[in-house]
Amino acid sequence: MNLSIQNKEYTGVHPHKFLLWCAMAGMVMMFAALTSAYIVRKSAGNWLEFQLPSIFWMNTAVIVLSSLTLHASYKSYCNGKEQLYKGLMLITFVLGLAFLVLQYQGWLAMNAMDIWLNTNPSASFIFVITGIHAAHLIGGVTALTIAMVYAFKLTFKVTERRKNRFELVLIYWHFVDILWLYLLIFFILQ
Amino acid sequence: MANIDIVTQEELAHGHDDHHDDDHHGDKFQSGFFSRYVFSMDHKTIAKQFLITGIIWAIIGAAMSIVFRLQLGFPEESIAWLKPILGKWIVVDDAGIGSLDQDFYYALVTMHGTILVFFVLTAGLSGTFSNLLIPLHIGARDMASPMLNMFSYWFFFLAGTIMFASLFLSTGPFAGGWTAYPPLSAVQSSMSGSGAGMTLWTVSLVLFVVSVLLGGMNYITTVINMRTKGMTMWRLPLPIWAFLVTAILGLLSFPVLASAFFLMIFDRSFGTSFYLSEIFINNAPLENVGGSPILYQHLFWFLGHPEVYIIILPAFGIVSEVLSVHSRKPIFGYKAMVMSILAIAVLAFIVWAHHMFMSGINPFIANIFVLFTLIIAVPSAVKVFNWIATLYGGNIRFNSANLFAIGFVSLFISGGLTGIFLGNSAIDIPLHDTYFVVAHFHIVMGVAAFFGMFAGIYHWFPRMYGRFMNETLGRLHFWGTMIGAYAIFWPMHYMGMAGVPRRYYNFTAFESFNQFAAMNQFITIAAIVVFALQIVFVINFFYSIFNGRKQKKMNPYGANTLEWTAPVNAGHGNWPGAIPHVHRWAYDYGKDGQEFIPQTVPLKPGEKDMGAH
Numbered sequence A: 001m002n003l004s005i006q007n008k009e010y011t012g013v014h015p016h017k018f019l020l021w022c023a024m025a026g027m028v029m030m031f032a033a034l035t036s037a038y039i040v041r042k043s044a045g046n047w048l049e050f051q052l053p054s055i056f057w058m059n060t061a062v063i064v065l066s067s068l069t070l071h072a073s074y075k076s077y078c079n080g081k082e083q084l085y086k087g088l089m090l091i092t093f094v095l096g097l098a099f100l101v102l103q104y105q106g107w108l109a110m111n112a113m114d115i116w117l118n119t120n121p122s123a124s125f126i127f128v129i130t131g132i133h134a135a136h137l138i139g140g141v142t143a144l145t146i147a148m149v150y151a152f153k154l155t156f157k158v159t160e161r162r163k164n165r166f167e168l169v170l171i172y173w174h175f176v177d178i179l180w181l182y183l184l185i186f187f188i189l190q
Numbered sequence B: 001m002a003n004i005d006i007v008t009q010e011e012l013a014h015g016h017d018d019h020h021d022d023d024h025h026g027d028k029f030q031s032g033f034f035s036r037y038v039f040s041m042d043h044k045t046i047a048k049q050f051l052i053t054g055i056i057w058a059i060i061g062a063a064m065s066i067v068f069r070l071q072l073g074f075p076e077e078s079i080a081w082l083k084p085i086l087g088k089w090i091v092v093d094d095a096g097i098g099s100l101d102q103d104f105y106y107a108l109v110t111m112h113g114t115i116l117v118f119f120v121l122t123a124g125l126s127g128t129f130s131n132l133l134i135p136l137h138i139g140a141r142d143m144a145s146p147m148l149n150m151f152s153y154w155f156f157f158l159a160g161t162i163m164f165a166s167l168f169l170s171t172g173p174f175a176g177g178w179t180a181y182p183p184l185s186a187v188q189s190s191m192s193g194s195g196a197g198m199t200l201w202t203v204s205l206v207l208f209v210v211s212v213l214l215g216g217m218n219y220i221t222t223v224i225n226m227r228t229k230g231m232t233m234w235r236l237p238l239p240i241w242a243f244l245v246t247a248i249l250g251l252l253s254f255p256v257l258a259s260a261f262f263l264m265i266f267d268r269s270f271g272t273s274f275y276l277s278e279i280f281i282n283n284a285p286l287e288n289v290g291g292s293p294i295l296y297q298h299l300f301w302f303l304g305h306p307e308v309y310i311i312i313l314p315a316f317g318i319v320s321e322v323l324s325v326h327s328r329k330p331i332f333g334y335k336a337m338v339m340s341i342l343a344i345a346v347l348a349f350i351v352w353a354h355h356m357f358m359s360g361i362n363p364f365i366a367n368i369f370v371l372f373t374l375i376i377a378v379p380s381a382v383k384v385f386n387w388i389a390t391l392y393g394g395n396i397r398f399n400s401a402n403l404f405a406i407g408f409v410s411l412f413i414s415g416g417l418t419g420i421f422l423g424n425s426a427i428d429i430p431l432h433d434t435y436f437v438v439a440h441f442h443i444v445m446g447v448a449a450f451f452g453m454f455a456g457i458y459h460w461f462p463r464m465y466g467r468f469m470n471e472t473l474g475r476l477h478f479w480g481t482m483i484g485a486y487a488i489f490w491p492m493h494y495m496g497m498a499g500v501p502r503r504y505y506n507f508t509a510f511e512s513f514n515q516f517a518a519m520n521q522f523i524t525i526a527a528i529v530v531f532a533l534q535i536v537f538v539i540n541f542f543y544s545i546f547n548g549r550k551q552k553k554m555n556p557y558g559a560n561t562l563e564w565t566a567p568v569n570a571g572h573g574n575w576p577g578a579i580p581h582v583h584r585w586a587y588d589y590g591k592d593g594q595e596f597i598p599q600t601v602p603l604k605p606g607e608k609d610m611g612a613h
């Protein structure tokens, strides 16, 4: 059934993609609020300075790599290279999980430096903000899982509809990646 | 889930037939009872769900206000008769005199505010009319994602259920005010409602934020992408502009509230100190140091101020449409109306600190916020001027819908003026947290938004139920509420100027406030009368669903917009057959000697379109 007609002349963007953009705008506001709260709180003094554990760099490498592999997977899909598409998708999935594990290791490393959730607001902010980011990544991994189920169950065929669905996952994945880079740079500069 | 076809302009040109009715498997959205009335994905049904849930919450919230008004108006009278309903919250002394438990007074005030602001005037107003009108006004079969739309309602429902459950906790619901300032909200042991009550409050509102975001994303996407052929942005009826901007405001401000709540949850349960520092409870210091309660206020009001416009913008849109249709005149200054909505929306994000003049912010920064706050008066005045100019010289129908729309304009003027008082930090310092503020926001937001909602309900009731509401009862409802609402809130200005603080349980101990004892009684009696009139409305509403006068003509008001081109009992998809095309703006009333020219009528050769550019 044709439920709705989209008039292509208006934006030319698939409504589901437009929906995703709106959702991302909301998420940007959420992290903007958290990081501005960080700045406001920091300027009030009584702020413990400490070095981020080096695991955070590994983290960053992993998430950037995962963005690249997913992008390559998308390109392979469009070019009809089935094996490459599936393989790269699987690698991305593993990298996504690796990021979560490393994130957890990062928190443990902070604990090892005797920095706990309630040590000082500076630490609390890092735990909470990275935690909320990780929750967003879990959302991405879930979406990717669904995409993988489709990839491995359906017979391979390049269609507009499936391409479009893939793009939704891809855009969100890049978004969570860029969000992480923003947070990392923010923490370092602060 | 239904798939969406992307169609080009050329394809649309030929009749715009999307073969909606060729589906021989029937409409899967309407097959069973559950998918039709409960887990419906049809925007018209979801609108009714939002509306009726909102009505139920409005009754609960208003009933609460009657209970605390009884305490304020008649502090010495026994209210032991309420014991069967309120149970242990009515304390009966040895002499048999029943009085309201003090903590529960705060719980009632808090719940009243939370329920009315979020559940009634946000979900009940914008949820109802965005859902009902967006697809019908822009010529779409449904929302961009009917499924997210359904989720939006059910998240709201869940949020409501949890809030409702919190009313029955043995420690009572949250009692620290609708703004939930720390430390009362962040320290579990600070008062009885701050424990489990506040936990449920937070969970409920986080779910509510999800509901608003799902709804808002959908409204924005639908308005931008799904308009029918010819429906340019400058031909949109004003309600749609208002709903679009409301949704954008919500999408950008509610996530900030979610952030504030996340930090709050950590403070409450995991020992962090985002908002807490050097607090003493029962003479013992808490361990939390280093936090700032002001931080919460910044985060809260960054949402809180846009939130008041999230409440009032839909009412703006509805009132503009209703006034124009029932004055049989084009809306005056259509573009100025749109521009002022946009200006108000932008300004809404840079004035939040006017709620914090007394929180100890830097006076220099306060001045900047004074400036921006006062600038809001300009687009607000433009709107008021245009509404009055629309009425001026019109062939006005004084039906219930239009009466409420006119009443809205009156209330918005009265309440907006007191806003300008409060926007000056020097005047706000003595007036802050007095009854003057209570009067200001109840008139400009509370009652005005309700009037917008009533105008919308009376006007679009036939579009929802194929019947009309009773006009006599409707006018009784209007005049009673109009006079009654002013009777309640006007005197509060004087109390506020005399320094009577808000949120106090009892004033009998204050010599200087005793002069207001009779006034408080008067206000309480007026509140009871107004409450009774709302019951008249509710009865009229439900009675008319089944027994109201039947809608015979497809376009009963002679209106131009597309919702009246769909059949009275339109099913899912709104239009059987092709979707209508649009050729002109929505406000061609009294043009070229014709009473009205619907948007579907093509322009005559050489005729100038007032909207499109």
Ligand code: HEM
Pocket: B179, B308, B309, B311, B312, B354, B355, B373, B374, B376, B377, B380, B415, B416, B417, B418, B419, B420, B421, B422, B423, B424, B428, B431, B432, B433, B437, B440, B441, B444, B445, B446
């Ligand atoms: C000309 C426009 C307006 C101006 C200059 C204005 C200004 C203000 C100021 C300065 C306050 C803070 C008072 C205090 O706490 O001491 C305030 C409170 C409030 N205003 Fe307005 N206002 C305007 C219009 C509105 C509108 C249109 C709405 C809602 C639709 C609204 C809703 C509220 C609410 C809810 C509060 C009280 C919140 C609370 O403390 O519980 N105002 N207003």
Ligand SMILES: [Cu+2]
Pocket: B304, B305, B308, B351, B352, B354, B355
């Ligand atoms: Cu405000």
